[in-house]
Amino acid sequence: MGWRFPKHFIHDPQVIEMDDLNEDFRPFVEEASGALNEHNWKRDAFDGRAQLADDVAVVLHNEVVEANSNANPTVTANIMFVTSDIDWEDIEGLETTFTTTGGTYWVLASIQGHAPIYKTYVFGSLPANGRFGLQFALSLNAAVLAQSIVGSGDLMNDKIGSLDGAVPKGAAFYCWQTTGISSQAFSVVSEAIITVPPGTHTVKALVTPPQTHESNPAANNPGARTKFLATRELIVVELLR
Amino acid sequence: MPDITYLYLPEGEEFDADSLNTRFGTVVAGMNGLLDYSSQRGAFSDQHLTDQGIVADEQFPVLIRDIGNLPSQYNTVYTTWGGNGTFPATGDSDREVISAGGVGETLEIITSSPIQLGMSNPNGIAGLLVLLNVHYMHSELGVSEGDPNFMPQLGVMVCIQWTPDGTEWFTFRKTERFQWARTIAGEYSALEPSTAIVGSMSEADQFDYWVLQDIPLRTLILPEDLPDPDQAIEGIRAAVATWDPGAIAGTYKRTYLREANLTVLPLHAGV
Numbered sequence: 001m002g003w004r005f006p007k008h009f010i011h012d013p014q015v016i017e018m019d020d021l022n023e024d025f026r027p028f029v030e031e032a033s034g035a036l037n038e039h040n041w042k043r044d045a046f047d048g049r050a051q052l053a054d055d056v057a058v059v060l061h062n063e064v065v066e067a068n069s070n071a072n073p074t075v076t077a078n079i080m081f082v083t084s085d086i087d088w089e090d091i092e093g094l095e096t097t098f099t100t101t102g103g104t105y106w107v108l109a110s111i112q113g114h115a116p117i118y119k120t121y122v123f124g125s126l127p128a129n130g131r132f133g134l135q136f137a138l139s140l141n142a143a144v145l146a147q148s149i150v151g152s153g154d155l156m157n158d159k160i161g162s163l164d165g166a167v168p169k170g171a172a173f174y175c176w177q178t179t180g181i182s183s184q185a186f187s188v189v190s191e192a193i194i195t196v197p198p199g200t201h202t203v204k205a206l207v208t209p210p211q212t213h214e215s216n217p218a219a220n221n222p223g224a225r226t227k228f229l230a231t232r233e234l235i236v237v238e239l240l241r
Numbered sequence: 242m243p244d245i246t247y248l249y250l251p252e253g254e255e256f257d258a259d260s261l262n263t264r265f266g267t268v269v270a271g272m273n274g275l276l277d278y279s280s281q282r283g284a285f286s287d288q289h290l291t292d293q294g295i296v297a298d299e300q301f302p303v304l305i306r307d308i309g310n311l312p313s314q315y316n317t318v319y320t321t322w323g324g325n326g327t328f329p330a331t332g333d334s335d336r337e338v339i340s341a342g343g344v345g346e347t348l349e350i351i352t353s354s355p356i357q358l359g360m361s362n363p364n365g366i367a368g369l370l371v372l373l374n375v376h377y378m379h380s381e382l383g384v385s386e387g388d389p390n391f392m393p394q395l396g397v398m399v400c401i402q403w404t405p406d407g408t409e410w411f412t413f414r415k416t417e418r419f420q421w422a423r424t425i426a427g428e429y430s431a432l433e434p435s436t437a438i439v440g441s442m443s444e445a446d447q448f449d450y451w452v453l454q455d456i457p458l459r460t461l462i463l464p465e466d467l468p469d470p471d472q473a474i475e476g477i478r479a480a481v482a483t484w485d486p487g488a489i490a491g492t493y494k495r496t497y498l499r500e501a502n503l504t505v506l507p508l509h510a511g512v
């Protein structure tokens with residue numbers, strides 16, 4: 001028999017916990033019904049990895065979108081232009097849903113970003129709005145995982161700004177305190193290790209600019225196709241043991 | 242659970258405090274040695290399992306390669322998305338392995354024997370979880386000082402490659418990552434930096450030179466990422482090329498990297 005003694009003794013005036021009661025009854029119920037657990041197996045019961053089930057400890061999920069960074073983004077397949085709203089936006093293709101009995105998960109997103117600092121982009125002119133860069137994060141069931149944010153979770157404290165000098169208009173050093181990553185091309189990774197309860201869960205990768213517009217609010221154009229994402233991958237590693 | 246050796250008291254044997262303490266001490270030590278996963282319901286513990294771990298690394302001499310604090314120079318220029326090679330005869334020539342030249346300082350892991358990905362294959366490796374970080378120092382363009390293009394208007398591309406034979410290397414297209422030279426001239430292509438713009442510098446090459454940017458990459462290599470899911474592979478490596486999408490004129494185009502590291506985790510896993 002697995003356990004001869006209840007794991008949790010109940011004492012007056014303790015509150016009776018449902019989980020504790022279940023754990024007290026479970027070994028007897030399972031063994032009486034013929035179920036096996038770790039106590040029924042001998043030492044060195046398995047002599048090779050091949051005897052273990054594929055998902056004995058790790059289950060892998062990934063989603064991939066390929067897009068060519070070495071081409072004009074306006075005519076390239078799978079390029080995702082980022083909306084200039086400062087709300088988290090789902091990254092196209094980087095979403096996975098899984099059902100679990102609960103456990104620890106390692107979530108990784110690896111993303112190719114492009115946020116040209118000035119309007120002269122190497123593959124042609126884009127509207128000037130990329131200088132503030134992009135921020136990235138992961139979400140679990142639509143809740144942003146704070147520990148995964150590449151950028152800032154709080155944009156209220158410090159003013160992000162830029163100046164439009166005559167020459168050079170809007171070059172990199174005219175922008176200050178942006179929390180985003182800005183460049184004609186950059187690579188970013190967002191990761192988190194999370195514990196999830198039993199059930200079905202959805203993980204997504206997110207993106208947002210830290211500022212909607214340039215120094216002139218009238219120039220704000222949320223639909224401007226200025227910043228974009230190319231090849232990207234979302235990986236979810238279930239760590240079951 | 243850990244081993245707990247408890248010597249039961251035989252009938253007729255005298256005992257004292259020390260002998261009792263010794264007996265109970267084994268129990269206390271064993272219980273204190275419990276790990277969380279050892280006491281979970283239904284969990285198989287390390288005592289049940291094989292010495293082989295979940296990381297199926299038998300064919301891998303190492304799982305991590307790194308370059309220390311040494312600049313390394315690369316002259317190959319990127320041309321083609323996913324590489325310019327033709328499988329299986331000719332590997333990609335528009336990128337080169339990341340290496341500082343020292344012992345163990347090539348980001349390349351050659352397996353001791355060919356492996357096949359996929360749990361249905363004998364190696365039992367579901368996939369390779371690959372982690373790469375590269376410290377991009379700067380790029381150089383071969384033009385004379387004072388030329389409007391003196392400052393680099395270049396970038397760099399890093400990627401993961403595999404080899405079927407230890408000789409020809411092919412790129413996993415999804416692993417290509419690009420970083421632009423984050424310099425004034427680089428980001429503002431029509432601009433030649435001057436002291437009026439960036440301050441009191443006496444020489445043009447005293448400023449606007451260093452990029453010093455980390456290029457991270459994470460990827461999961463699965464059988465379907467290969468030309469044939471049963472394709473045998475003999476190695477994984479990280480490669481780099483100078484990215485010159487604007488075809489800027491210059492006698493040379495080169496890139497310098499500093500620290501870099503490559504980690505490959507071959508996992509026994511469900512997919």
